[in-house]
Amino acid sequence: xxxxxxxxxxxxxxxxxxxxxxxxxxxxxxxxxxxxxxxxxxxxxxxxxxxxxxxxxxxxxxxxxxxxxxxxxxxxxxxxxxxxxxxxxxxxxxxxxxxxxxxxxxxxxxxxxxxxxxxxxxxxxxxxxxxxxxxxxxxxxxxxxxxxxxxxxxxxxxxxxxxxxxxxxxxxxxxxxxxxxxxxxxxxxxxxxxxxxxxxxxxxxxxxxxx
Numbered sequence: 556x557x558x559x560x561x562x563x564x565x566x567x568x569x570x571x572x573x574x575x576x577x578x579x580x581x582x583x584x585x586x587x588x589x590x591x592x593x594x595x596x597x598x599x600x601x602x603x604x605x606x607x608x609x610x611x612x613x614x615x616x617x618x619x620x621x622x623x624x625x626x627x628x629x630x631x632x633x634x635x636x637x638x639x640x641x642x643x644x645x646x647x648x649x650x651x652x653x654x655x656x657x658x659x660x661x662x663x664x665x666x667x668x669x670x671x672x673x674x675x676x677x678x679x680x681x682x683x684x685x686x687x688x689x690x691x692x693x694x695x696x697x698x699x700x701x702x703x704x705x706x707x708x709x710x711x712x713x714x715x716x717x718x719x720x721x722x723x724x725x726x727x728x729x730x731x732x733x734x735x736x737x738x739x740x741x742x743x744x745x746x747x748x749x750x751x752x753x754x755x756x757x758x759x760x761x762x763x764x765x766x
Contacts (some may be wrong), residue, residue, distance in 0.1 A: 556641065558592065560706050564634075567581060567585070567634065567729055568633075568634050571623075571626065571627075571634055572626075573627070574626055574627050576620060576623065577677065577764055579616075579619060579620060579623055580616075581637075582638065583590075583612075583616055583619070583638070584756055586635055586638060587612070588637070589725070589726070590612060590615070590638060590639070590642055590738075591608045591609070592724075592725060592726070593639060593642055593643075593725050594608040594611045594612065594642060594646065595608050595722070596678060596679055596683065596724050596725060597646055597714070598611070598646065598680075599650055599654065600652055600682075600709070601653075602649065602650070602654070605653060606649065607745060611642070611646060611649060614644075614645045614648075614649065615641050615642045615645040618641050618644065618645055619637075619638060619641045622641065632734070633731070633734060635725055635731065636688075636731060636734050636735055637737065679702055679720075680705075680708050680716060680719070680724070681704040681705035681708055681728055682719055683724050684699065684704055684758075702756070707757040707760070708757065710757075711754075711757075712749065714736070714746065715746055715749055715750040717736070717752065718732060718736070718743060718746040718747050718750050719747065719750035719751070719754060720735075721735060722747050722750075729744050729747070732747070
C-alpha cells in the first residue's frame with residue numbers, strides 16, 4: 556500500500572517539475588534537517604567560525620530557486636538528490652570565496668557528472684568519529700586521537716570513504732547513495748559493507764577512543 560508520505564512526495568515532485576516555486580519552499584522545509592546535517596558535516600573546519608549551516612541553507616535556497624528551470628528540464632533526478640547537489644555546489648562556492656584558491660583542497664572538490672562536489676574529507680570523518688566516542692580528557696589528548704584517526708581514515712579508498720560518509724553521517728539510503736555517485740545500488744551496498752569493515756579495523760587499532 557502506498558503511504559501518504561509517498562503520495563505527498565509524488566505530488567510535490569509533480570509540482571516541482573511544473574516550476575512551482577512554492578513547491579520548492581515546501582521541499583526545503585521538508586528536507587531541512589537532512590540538508591542541515593549535510594552542511595554541518597561537510598563545512599570545512601576553517602569556515603566553522605565564519606558560517607553557520609543556516610547561512611549555507613539560505614544561499615542554497617536562492618541558488619535552487621534560480622536553477623529551478625534547469626531541474627524542470629533535467630532527467631529523472633529525485634528532488635532530494637537535486638537539492639543535495641545544489642547544497643554541495645553552494646558549499647564549493649563558499650569554500651572558494653572564503654578560503655581562496657590556495658585553500659580549495661579544504662573542500663576536497665571532485666567532479667560528479669561534471670558538477671563540482673564537496674567530497675567528505677578525512678578530517679570531517681575523523682571529527683565525527685571521535686566526537687561519537689568518549690573523548691580523552693584534555694584538549695591535547697583529544698587532538699592526538701583526532702590526528703591518529705584522521706591518518707588512519709586517509710588510508711581508505713576515497714570512494715569507500717565517501718560511501719561511508721553518505722550512509723553513516725548523512726544517513727542517505729542505499730538508493731540515494733547510488734544516485735548521488737552514479738553507480739548501481741548493488742555496487743553502493745558492497746562498497747558500504749567494505750567501508751564499514753575497514754572502519755571497524757581502524758577503530759580496533761584505536762583503544763584511545765575508549766579512554
